[in-house]
Amino acid sequence: MTDIVLTSTLPVERRRSLLGDLHEIAVDELWKYRELLYQLILRDVRIRYKQAVMGFAWAILMPALIVAAGTLVRFAMAYVGGGHVARDAIAGMAVKALPWAFFVGAIGFATTSLTGNLPLVSKIYFPREVLPLSATFAQSFDSTIGAVTVGIALPLLGVHYGLTALWAPVLAVLIFCTTAGAALFLGCANLFFRDVKYIVQVLLTFGIFFTPVFFEPRMFGPLGARAMMLNPLAPLLEGLRLSVVEGHNLLAPLVLATPKGDVIVWSPWYLAYGAAWAILGLIASVLVFHRTEGKFAEYV
Amino acid sequence: MTGTPRIEFDQVWKKFARGELHDSLRDLVPAAVRRLAGRGRARDELSGEEFWAVRDVSFEVRPGEALGILGPNGAGKSTILKLLTRILVPTRGRCAITGRAGALIEVSAGFHPDLTGRENVFLQGAILGMKRREITRRFDEIVAFAEIDAFIDTPVKRYSNGMNARLGFAIAAHISPDVLVIDEVLSVGDMRFQQKAFDRIQEMCTSGIPVVLVSHQLERIASLCTHAVLLERGRVARRGTPTECIEAYLESSRNGDSTANHTSALSFDALTIESALPVRSGERALFRLTGTVGDEATDAASRDCTLRVRALSTGRLIFSAAASACGAVLPARGPFEMDVELQFNVAPGVYSLELAVWDAESQREVVTGPGVTLQVEAGALTFSGTSHLLPRVRVASTQSTAAGASR
Numbered sequence: 001m002t003d004i005v006l007t008s009t010l011p012v013e014r015r016r017s018l019l020g021d022l023h024e025i026a027v028d029e030l031w032k033y034r035e036l037l038y039q040l041i042l043r044d045v046r047i048r049y050k051q052a053v054m055g056f057a058w059a060i061l062m063p064a065l066i067v068a069a070g071t072l073v074r075f076a077m078a079y080v081g082g083g084h085v086a087r088d089a090i091a092g093m094a095v096k097a098l099p100w101a102f103f104v105g106a107i108g109f110a111t112t113s114l115t116g117n118l119p120l121v122s123k124i125y126f127p128r129e130v131l132p133l134s135a136t137f138a139q140s141f142d143s144t145i146g147a148v149t150v151g152i153a154l155p156l157l158g159v160h161y162g163l164t165a166l167w168a169p170v171l172a173v174l175i176f177c178t179t180a181g182a183a184l185f186l187g188c189a190n191l192f193f194r195d196v197k198y199i200v201q202v203l204l205t206f207g208i209f210f211t212p213v214f215f216e217p218r219m220f221g222p223l224g225a226r227a228m229m230l231n232p233l234a235p236l237l238e239g240l241r242l243s244v245v246e247g248h249n250l251l252a253p254l255v256l257a258t259p260k261g262d263v264i265v266w267s268p269w270y271l272a273y274g275a276a277w278a279i280l281g282l283i284a285s286v287l288v289f290h291r292t293e294g295k296f297a298e299y300v
Numbered sequence: 301m302t303g304t305p306r307i308e309f310d311q312v313w314k315k316f317a318r319g320e321l322h323d324s325l326r327d328l329v330p331a332a333v334r335r336l337a338g339r340g341r342a343r344d345e346l347s348g349e350e351f352w353a354v355r356d357v358s359f360e361v362r363p364g365e366a367l368g369i370l371g372p373n374g375a376g377k378s379t380i381l382k383l384l385t386r387i388l389v390p391t392r393g394r395c396a397i398t399g400r401a402g403a404l405i406e407v408s409a410g411f412h413p414d415l416t417g418r419e420n421v422f423l424q425g426a427i428l429g430m431k432r433r434e435i436t437r438r439f440d441e442i443v444a445f446a447e448i449d450a451f452i453d454t455p456v457k458r459y460s461n462g463m464n465a466r467l468g469f470a471i472a473a474h475i476s477p478d479v480l481v482i483d484e485v486l487s488v489g490d491m492r493f494q495q496k497a498f499d500r501i502q503e504m505c506t507s508g509i510p511v512v513l514v515s516h517q518l519e520r521i522a523s524l525c526t527h528a529v530l531l532e533r534g535r536v537a538r539r540g541t542p543t544e545c546i547e548a549y550l551e552s553s554r555n556g557d558s559t560a561n562h563t564s565a566l567s568f569d570a571l572t573i574e575s576a577l578p579v580r581s582g583e584r585a586l587f588r589l590t591g592t593v594g595d596e597a598t599d600a601a602s603r604d605c606t607l608r609v610r611a612l613s614t615g616r617l618i619f620s621a622a623a624s625a626c627g628a629v630l631p632a633r634g635p636f637e638m639d640v641e642l643q644f645n646v647a648p649g650v651y652s653l654e655l656a657v658w659d660a661e662s663q664r665e666v667v668t669g670p671g672v673t674l675q676v677e678a679g680a681l682t683f684s685g686t687s688h689l690l691p692r693v694r695v696a697s698t699q700s701t702a703a704g705a706s707r
Contacts, residue, residue, distance in 0.1 A: 032429075033426075033429070035426045035430070035431055035432055036426040036427055036429075038426070038432075039422055039423045039425075039426035039427075040423070040426075042419075042422075042423075043412055043415060043419070043423055046414075046415060046419065047412060047414045047415065050414050050415075051414065119409040119410075120409050120410050120427065122387065123387070123409045124385070124387070124403065124409055124410065124427055124428070125385045125386040125387050125401075125403075126427055126429070294388070294389030295389070297382060297387045297388050298316070298388065
């Protein structure tokens, strides 16, 4: 067995560097405790399907409800605007509902993952990162089932998969990173401030109106479209819809001329913006989490 | 690795805050404003609500050594264990453990009620840092130790408390750690299982790995540890052999008791053991008590004292008798010397002799003056239990020849 050295020292004595910390988290903690991460994911998945009426249908229920609600909204919009709802629009919503459901589910579980495992956090040492991370991974298990279902259903809605659909895995990884970053940050924040979970609940409930799930940013005109894309999840969700449903290559810009001016539907910079949030956000969250970890047992 | 310390605790300080920390964002905003206004503090200083739970504590444990930590509640024992197992980070100083730390602390903390025993073994094992292969290899051993073979595929929520605790202990006791940290977990399951758990701990302690043991059961510390540390309000008050520390601990707790305001006509100066040590089970030991009878001692009751012997493993009083009932009459006034001879028909262990006087004000007996601690070792009397009842057993055969033939 390899020697593990558990050392705790006063933070100011230990030289803290960004790379040093990241190395410590990745190698000394997560890699050494990968078994625990696996067991916790297994636990989270198991308890979700144990004594449950829905079984695996549960994984599809949430995205299905989002699509149903979105379809209703779109019908209302079409009635007022005098248009009709295209099958494309429903396919687009299905593609975006899935990652949104993933985000909501993962954040919901991860926010309370530390406070919900109180006896563990205050009694036994292990890298606490595994708790919000396992909640996120467990949710991706559900989402994978959902993704397979959506993948089968899309051709029925008239979608032809092209080469651009290969963007989907890239975007899925970025969505995962964004979610994991938020999960770590919020889990840690909720440990210190117990009202965080209520704030998160409210944000998740209304977030769907500030994230392009039911609609597309171009519907808000030239300025509104850009404003909507500021949401870190927006470029990732829109990118998913454009590449999978509309067969658009994300490296090419897409501009729509309207009477009110040109609407930027897509720009490669959007991708860069979304990716930056995903990666830098995750790194920042991991560091914040890691540096406050020593205080967890005192604050819970 | 022999010789180099595996557990190091180097001038460790730990600060805690009394009362509520910021629990909601609403509290944070005013606090942040205050900090910005320049009323921040250096981290070593204490503010009104803060206190040192551990102050300048240092120790080392090498392979083959077992350190016992004792002290009254709130002395910082649990904080030290949490610092050792890295649950808490020291405010100042350094603590380090080389190798995998096995902790027998709250052993079923990671159980999920909806998962079966089998699933929980793997989960809890992983929490304690075991690899899946390792758990698979020792799985049968763990289940057999916990004695729950028949229920291993039952969700843990249907387990009794005892089964829960037994399984938790069994997992923690099978992690083959490089360093062992034990909090009081010996009160697991029924008496038979407690003995089994204790045997297992003893086995782990004597296997040569360094051990830190925190217990209120002084007997455990006396029998398992090679040396000990006595903590008082976060400081090391005494370090030495377990017996020395246990003695110092009892001394200080007795002093704490006698500060309870009472007026006594009697004062005791010294209580000493006059016999050769160690005392063996079944042997007599002689004690000498010196003291003074004061002027206020007007009636016979105020000139009497009670001799008490306590088993330190349990803290239970095993003997208590008034000196007058033993035929001892103290002089009406002035200094005196009293010889007490007791026959220790008790099981090997650590015992203390203490004195109590009747306090008229509170209408109860109050422990006062000095006490002595002595170790009783195995001797001529071989028995187990708490006291030897001087048995006389006779046997006569009741088998008649006819009955023998009919078989």
